[in-house]
Amino acid sequence: MEGAHLAKKHGKGPAGGPSKGKKTQEEIINRAMRIAAVEGLVALSIGRLAKALRMSKSGLFVHFGRKEKLEMAVIERAYDIFNGSILLPAEEVAPGIERVWALCDLWMEFVESRVLPGGYFFTGAFWERAPQEGDIADRIRQIVDEWLTALRRAIDGARLSGEIRRGVDGRRTAFELNSLLLGAQWSHLLSGRDQTKARSAILTKLGSLATEDVPATAFESVEEWDRYLEARHE
Amino acid sequence: MEGAHLAKKHGKGPAGGPSKGKKTQEEIINRAMRIAAVEGLVALSIGRLAKALRMSKSGLFVHFGRKEKLEMAVIERAYDIFNGSILLPAEEVAPGIERVWALCDLWMEFVESRVLPGGYFFTGAFWERAPQEGDIADRIRQIVDEWLTALRRAIDGARLSGEIRRGVDGRRTAFELNSLLLGAQWSHLLSGRDQTKARSAILTKLGSLATEDVPATAFESVEEWDRYLEARHE
Numbered sequence: 237m238e239g240a241h242l243a244k245k246h247g248k249g250p251a252g253g254p255s256k257g258k259k260t261q262e263e264i265i266n267r268a269m270r271i272a273a274v275e276g277l278v279a280l281s282i283g284r285l286a287k288a289l290r291m292s293k294s295g296l297f298v299h300f301g302r303k304e305k306l307e308m309a310v311i312e313r314a315y316d317i318f319n320g321s322i323l324l325p326a327e328e329v330a331p332g333i334e335r336v337w338a339l340c341d342l343w344m345e346f347v348e349s350r351v352l353p354g355g356y357f358f359t360g361a362f363w364e365r366a367p368q369e370g371d372i373a374d375r376i377r378q379i380v381d382e383w384l385t386a387l388r389r390a391i392d393g394a395r396l397s398g399e400i401r402r403g404v405d406g407r408r409t410a411f412e413l414n415s416l417l418l419g420a421q422w423s424h425l426l427s428g429r430d431q432t433k434a435r436s437a438i439l440t441k442l443g444s445l446a447t448e449d450v451p452a453t454a455f456e457s458v459e460e461w462d463r464y465l466e467a468r469h470e
Numbered sequence: 471m472e473g474a475h476l477a478k479k480h481g482k483g484p485a486g487g488p489s490k491g492k493k494t495q496e497e498i499i500n501r502a503m504r505i506a507a508v509e510g511l512v513a514l515s516i517g518r519l520a521k522a523l524r525m526s527k528s529g530l531f532v533h534f535g536r537k538e539k540l541e542m543a544v545i546e547r548a549y550d551i552f553n554g555s556i557l558l559p560a561e562e563v564a565p566g567i568e569r570v571w572a573l574c575d576l577w578m579e580f581v582e583s584r585v586l587p588g589g590y591f592f593t594g595a596f597w598e599r600a601p602q603e604g605d606i607a608d609r610i611r612q613i614v615d616e617w618l619t620a621l622r623r624a625i626d627g628a629r630l631s632g633e634i635r636r637g638v639d640g641r642r643t644a645f646e647l648n649s650l651l652l653g654a655q656w657s658h659l660l661s662g663r664d665q666t667k668a669r670s671a672i673l674t675k676l677g678s679l680a681t682e683d684v685p686a687t688a689f690e691s692v693e694e695w696d697r698y699l700e701a702r703h704e
Binding site for chain 1: 507508509510512513593594596597598600601602611614615618641642645646648649650651652653654656657659660667668671678
């Protein structure tokens with residue numbers, strides 16, 4: 237899905253096909269992103285990339301003179317994928333608890349399906365770079381902040397639509413849901429176990445915030461929740 | 471606290487003072503750990519360390535021939551600090567919700583007080599290495615597993631002592647508490663905000679699991695909780 241999305245956004249020359257230089261640049265970014273997703277941004281080096289791509293170092297320098305330029309390109313590519321796989325699809329879901337769930341569910345699907353090797357790119361990049369300073373760290377913090385804001389807005393929307401109780405704090409709930417997602421990715425990396433436990437913990441959390449507009453049984457399991465959504469959209 | 475603990479465990483020669491070789495080795499490990507805590511294990515290189523310590527590369531090679539040997543020494547040092555700052559002190563706390571809280575609270579204190587620069591070493595190391603294979607990744611997974619087991623045991627202990635309800639799943643609760651702690655560290659890195667939100671989310675979670683043996687008001691805030699513990703120990 238995000239492949240198609242990216243193809244539309246990037247690399248097309250005026251005649252509809254990508255220019256050769258653009259295509260090479262795309263290849264470099266994609267390969268760099270796959271290395272960074274498993275070993276961290278810090279593992280990117282021009283020498284290593286040149287070897288992986290069977291290019292000369294000077295050929296790589298034409299595209300990315302400084303390492304930071306390459307890192308930033310990788311981050312923007314990862315952001316496009318994140319946006320296309322999670323943020324944009326969730327916005328197409330009706331506002332309410334359904335959209336809050338969609339954000340969490342898409343996030344977990346993203347980790348499970350290994351769209352990027354190593355799981356969710358920004359978790360690793362965030363732990364790697366957040367203690368540091370500079371443009372790269374700032375951009376990563378900004379993207380992470382955008383994610384937390386999307387969660388908070390979805391929660392606020394669900395409160396406005398009457399599905400979440402009035403007293404619920406959007407910021408704190410976003411923190412709690414993000415925590416459960418981090419924990420889910422952590423468990424996934426630790427043991428490769430599936431995310432049933434995490435999904436069920438998220439549904440329990442959402443159930444504890446919901447008004448009587450949503451039946452309590454809907455939060456009992458992922459199957460119940462899917463059934464509820466289906467019935468609702470019939 | 472953990473400094474004293476470490477001094478007792480490491481580096482003392484037979485006459486009570488550390489031998490010169492041992493002392494140098496300690497210095498190398500400490501410096502390496504501080505680099506790894508901020509920039510990741512991947513940032514460790516013999517060349518870089520030699521520069522930081524004003525030693526020759528060959529001098530460093532005498533102590534740590536392979537990079538993996540140095541990485542493992544750093545991990546074991548970080549583990550000693552983790553054990554001395556969190557696991558051991560928590561075991562001195564009476565079993566019950568009090569001990570579950572102590573594990574979480576000590577963990578957050580550890581991150582806040584920056585015992586290690588960059589916060590909790592193993593979070594970064596885990597995200598960096600868990601997607602990979604090998605001895606280092608295995609050892610990190612083992613330590614993370616030990617932490618989750620300590621949490622689960624504390625929860626099971628609190629259930630046995632009658633403070634946590636019978637139906638509560640220790641494994642799932644450990645997952646949820648660990649998630650909140652990861653989220654807390656995440657927020658701390660993102661904005662440097664204090665952990666009041668995280669502590670209060672953890673108390674709310676514990677309150678939702680507690681039996682009537684602990685008054686519900688105790689979970690309303692950190693102050694209330696401290697007051698409850700004080701009254702209890704009088």
